[in-house]
Amino acid sequence: MSEWIAGQSKSLQGRVAIPGDKSISHRAIMLAALADGVSRIDGFLEGEDTRATANVFARLGVRIETPSPSQRIVHGVGIDGLKAPQGTLDCGNAGTGMRLLAGLLAAQKFDSTLVGDESLSKRPMRRVADPLAQMGARIDTQDGGLPPLHIHGGQALHGIDYASPVASAQVKSAVLLAGLYANGTTRVTEPHPTRDYSERMLQAFGWPIRFGEGWAEVEGGHRLAATDIQVPADFSSAAFALVAGCVVPGSDLVLEQVGMNPRRTGLLRALELMGADIRIENAGGQDGEPIADLHVRATALRGIGVPLDCVPDMIDEFPALFIAAALADGVTRVRGAAELRVKESDRIAAMANGLRTLGIRVDETPDGADIHGGTVHGGIIESHGDHRIAMAFAVGAQRASGEVTIRDTANVATSYPGFAASMRSLGFDLRGD
Numbered sequence: 495m496s497e498w499i500a501g502q503s504k505s506l507q508g509r510v511a512i513p514g515d516k517s518i519s520h521r522a523i524m525l526a527a528l529a530d531g532v533s534r535i536d537g538f539l540e541g542e543d544t545r546a547t548a549n550v551f552a553r554l555g556v557r558i559e560t561p562s563p564s565q566r567i568v569h570g571v572g573i574d575g576l577k578a579p580q581g582t583l584d585c586g587n588a589g590t591g592m593r594l595l596a597g598l599l600a601a602q603k604f605d606s607t608l609v610g611d612e613s614l615s616k617r618p619m620r621r622v623a624d625p626l627a628q629m630g631a632r633i634d635t636q637d638g639g640l641p642p643l644h645i646h647g648g649q650a651l652h653g654i655d656y657a658s659p660v661a662s663a664q665v666k667s668a669v670l671l672a673g674l675y676a677n678g679t680t681r682v683t684e685p686h687p688t689r690d691y692s693e694r695m696l697q698a699f700g701w702p703i704r705f706g707e708g709w710a711e712v713e714g715g716h717r718l719a720a721t722d723i724q725v726p727a728d729f730s731s732a733a734f735a736l737v738a739g740c741v742v743p744g745s746d747l748v749l750e751q752v753g754m755n756p757r758r759t760g761l762l763r764a765l766e767l768m769g770a771d772i773r774i775e776n777a778g779g780q781d782g783e784p785i786a787d788l789h790v791r792a793t794a795l796r797g798i799g800v801p802l803d804c805v806p807d808m809i810d811e812f813p814a815l816f817i818a819a820a821l822a823d824g825v826t827r828v829r830g831a832a833e834l835r836v837k838e839s840d841r842i843a844a845m846a847n848g849l850r851t852l853g854i855r856v857d858e859t860p861d862g863a864d865i866h867g868g869t870v871h872g873g874i875i876e877s878h879g880d881h882r883i884a885m886a887f888a889v890g891a892q893r894a895s896g897e898v899t900i901r902d903t904a905n906v907a908t909s910y911p912g913f914a915a916s917m918r919s920l921g922f923d924l925r926g927d
């Protein structure tokens with residue numbers, strides 16, 4: 495099993511390019527596959543999650559070329575052009591892949607089975623199976639609503655007006671993608687607005703869609719037109735170097751041209767409240783997505799109550815935030831984040847247990863934790879096969895008084911291949927691949 499050994503670094507310096515956005519890369523493959531014509535994707539995340547999605551479409555009869563890493567040329571088969579696959583479709587570690595595909599495949603003429611790795615096999619799928627069933631889909635889950643998903647093709651879907659009980663872009667997207675094939679209008683409303691990449695990308699591929707903060711609406715019966723997509727750098731991957739730049743004394747880092755969609759940048763607001771020195775430079779736009787350089791210099795951070803309305807906008811950044819909190823002065827209070835318990839691992843428990851191992855007091859609640867800032871010591875950390883837990887502790891280790899061993903790091907390749915080498919180039923003490 496792969497592991498990292500990490501320890502205290504000197505100040506971090508330099509500029510770093512961050513890999514492509516995972517959420518956008520998944521969606522770009524999916525819509526390009528269903529479009530009429532050839533689409534080119536640049537900045538594609540060359541990670542295991544997004545490669546799994548590309549492989550699924552190859553199994554469904556879509557020709558996808560890889561002219562170079564981070565590029566894909568997708569020969570779209572048209573909205574009704576997918577072919578019945580042989581055998582099961584493997585989504586790997588990717589919740590986004592499985593949940594969005596459930597929506598798409600529920601509307602096909604053929605049966606399919608979606609499987610995932612050990613972590614994905616423990617993640618809740620009723621949140622998509624239930625609304626899809628309301629549309630007329632037939633999806634069998636395992637006991638407890640878990641994968642694999644057996645999807646019965648040949649069902650006629652109809653539009654629904656779905657008020658999602660969870661703020662989840664994956665749920666919203668699964669329902670909207672099924673809605674492309676449904677009779678009538680499919681509308682989704684959410685308790686808090688979530689990332690709107692599916693909506694924006696449907697628009698980019700020419701599908702008529704209406705959407706605003708916390709709602710979206712599509713009708714069936716249109717077609718998608720091939721287009722070229724430029725994927726911005728993933729804010730969630732940038733979060734690790736960003737927090738490292740805040741907490742390692744003397745650091746001065748520039749993270750280049752990072753995606754700054756406001757539904758993703760809640761961590762920036764939280765870190766600013768903690769007293770971070772982060773400047774947004776060279777702001778611009780790329781295919782309608784805001785992007786900017788993030789210039790971070792180390793400062794002393796103070797504990798905060800994370801505002802509840804920031805939580806959905808930083809849902810993937812809590813492992814990094816817990817590290818910032820552990821190294822801040824005072825207590826940081828996280829609430830309203832129960833969704834963290836059903837991510838690639840139970841991220842509240844994984845971070846709380848890991849931080850306690852390193853000597854930090856953390857009081858867990860069902861939907862969050864109080865993290866008492868203090869001194870981080872050495873120790874052995876279990877990442878539970880969760881990429882973001884591993885990367886967060888690699889950051890925390892840069893301020894540790896002793897050596898930190900981080901176990902089970904292979905899954906970092908799902909979202910951030912090359913993380914260790916890239917962070918070493920900034921001055922991290924991080925040994926292993």
Ligand code: S3P
Nearest residue numbers: 517590661662663664665809810
């Ligand atoms: C994602 C939505 C979020 C996020 C995940 C990616 C997406 O999940 O945590 O990493 O691409 O739609 P939820 O929809 O479960 O909140």
